[in-house]
Amino acid sequence: MARILITSALPYINGIKHLGNLVGSQLPADLFARYCRARGHEVMFICATDEHGTPAELAAAKAGQPVAEYCAEMHLVQAELARGFRLSFDHFGRSSSQRNHALTQHLAKRLGEAGLxxxxxxxxxxxxxxxxxxxxxxxxxxxxxxxxxxxxxxxxxxxxxxxxxxxxxxxxxxxxxxxxxxxxxxxxxxLRQSTLRETLDKWIDSQTGWPVLTTSIAKKWLHDGDGLQDRGITRDLDWGVPAQFEGAPWQGMAGKVFYVWFDAPIEYIAATAEWADAQGLGDDAWQRWWRTDLGADDVRYVQFMGKDNVPFHTLSFPATLIGANFDGGEPWKLVDYIKSFNYLNYDGGQFSTSQGRGVFMDQALEILPADYWRWWLLSHAPENSDSEFTWENFQASVNKDLADVLGNFVSRVTKFCRSKFGEAVPEGGEWGAREAALAAALEGRLRAYEKHMEAMEIRKAAGELRALWVLGNEYLQEAAPWASFKTEPEQAAAQIRLALNLIRFYAVISQPFIPDAAQATMRALGCEDWSWPEGAEAALATMPAGHAFSVPEVLFAKISDAQREDWAAHFAGARG
RNA sequence: GGGCGCGUAGCUCAAUGGUCAGAGCAGGGCGCUCAUAACGCCUUGGUUGGGGGUUCGAGUCCCUCCGCGCCUACCA
CATH class of the missing domain: 2.170.220.10 (Methionyl-trna Synthetase; domain 2)
Structure with a gap:
């Protein structure tokens, strides 16, 4: 068992995010967090709203609200949408929290003492x-x-x-x-990050296997022109973390606040402290994730973000943490792996918040359940280049993958069993060569799936998962229990017993992608054993003969042409 | 302007410099009848954006041209 710290880039507070934002950070981070938990690892998955800065103040003014009130409301809206998409944060914090105020000022003070x-x-x-x-x-x-x-x-x-x-x-x-x-x-x-240029350069060089997208952006900033520039970390605003505070090693900053890109990444840490507070735990509970001298030395820290966020996560935030440890007194946990994403485009152009072009998180959940979006977005994640959402592609993928390949498999097996054997796992019969071959094939693909998930190769993992679903249909076609039932009902019973267990197998391994469908399936199977399959053969014997189940509702209804056309027209223009 | 990246089948995407460039979908044919008209098997389809070069061998490396995208430090 490992300890894994996962953070998603913080969604900005000024409005509801679109699907491009979602697939660029929060959704893949959730996939990874769910997978790691399913494998038995100890996971801390953190996200928060990023609430400071000029756009927040302007959005509040436009809404006719005090900025604190506006942010509080929008935080609740975003938290609700996150729940709607089943984003499994251990804590969804706020960069305006007291914890973040205190920690931001603390780290700034340390940087001041370091002469940075x-x-x-x-x-x-x-x-x-x-x-x-x-x-x-x-x-x-x-x-x-x-x-x-x-x-x-x-x-x-x-x-x-x-x-x-x-x-x-x-x-x-x-x-x-x-x-x-x-x-x-x-x-x-x-922040005199120019003085840390060599340190940062070496640190990035020492990382292996980071996406090219991540390192090339970092290198550009480090070496372009005169190299890494110092960066202003305060602004003349009211809303934010005050830059002048008791014990500050400087004067004259009254009325100014820290710049959002200074305090936002710090919120990753502060949000973990908020989590500890909410759990009624002490400081040691969050420090063991963030301080290598206080228990975080065995933590693997993975960040997820869109490519626009890379400079802050590869340079200024590490500079903050490295600088704060100038005297060796505060060794903060630095990121181990940065998974960055390109952009998702919408039907030939960009998603546009200002023009209301594309699908936004609230609208998406109004027309279809979260699993549909999760599956399409993750299986088309813009990992290697920008990718594109079209309604035709969305309809085709969802109908084929979810409804036909997976959903229909569940349906045909459970309904066949109900009509021939009743609503319990049938007994009798033995496995033959075909069943052994299936188990071997499942295990081979499962290992490949695990490998891709661990490497955060999301599209490849989705492809492997789909191939695992296909194996079930292939097996059923060959075994043809509807035929064997007529001549050798015992054999049909063994085949269906396997197939029912295969449904559970699918629910368990698919859960990171489609958590609701996985839940619904397990509920119908009357099974609570979510243990990850180590060997396929044992996993396919989890539910013994006699185990009662019920035929689930249709897991995934198909998207009709009429719906697709309707939505395409509706979302082409202005929002609302 | 500078930097980075992309361009592969009708569509979405794969391919440590090494068999005949693959997969899903779409298209065509056959089979099956348990199932959400679902599933399975077979199959059509490519001068890998153009041109040149290195190499025994290039989708992959180099040069060049064309097209597209992103970043360029005060949006976050």
């Missing part, structure tokens, strides 16, 4: 009407290069030229449209 924090004064655009400093992209104006009138302060989307906000002609606030802008001086804390 500097103060830099810089000029930023301030909007008088909005009463706030504006991030570059919240300033709009005419592009000095191409004349596009809605160019953003960081880059013109029309001609792709990178800009400084002060270069824009007729600049205005993208929030209010106000042109009452001025350049003001402001001081901020910077």
């Amino acid at each position: 924090i500097s103060q830099i004064s810089e000029k930023q655009v301030y909007s008088v009407a909005d009463n706030r400093f504006l991030p570059d992209r919240y300033i709009e104006g005419t592009c000095p290069n191409c004349g596009y009138e809605r160019a953003r302060g960081d880059q013109c989307e029309e001609c792709t030229k990178q800009l400084e906000p002060t270069e824009l002609i007729n600049p205005r606030s993208a929030i209010s449209g106000s042109t009452d802008l001025e350049v003001r001086e402001t001081r901020h804390l910077f």
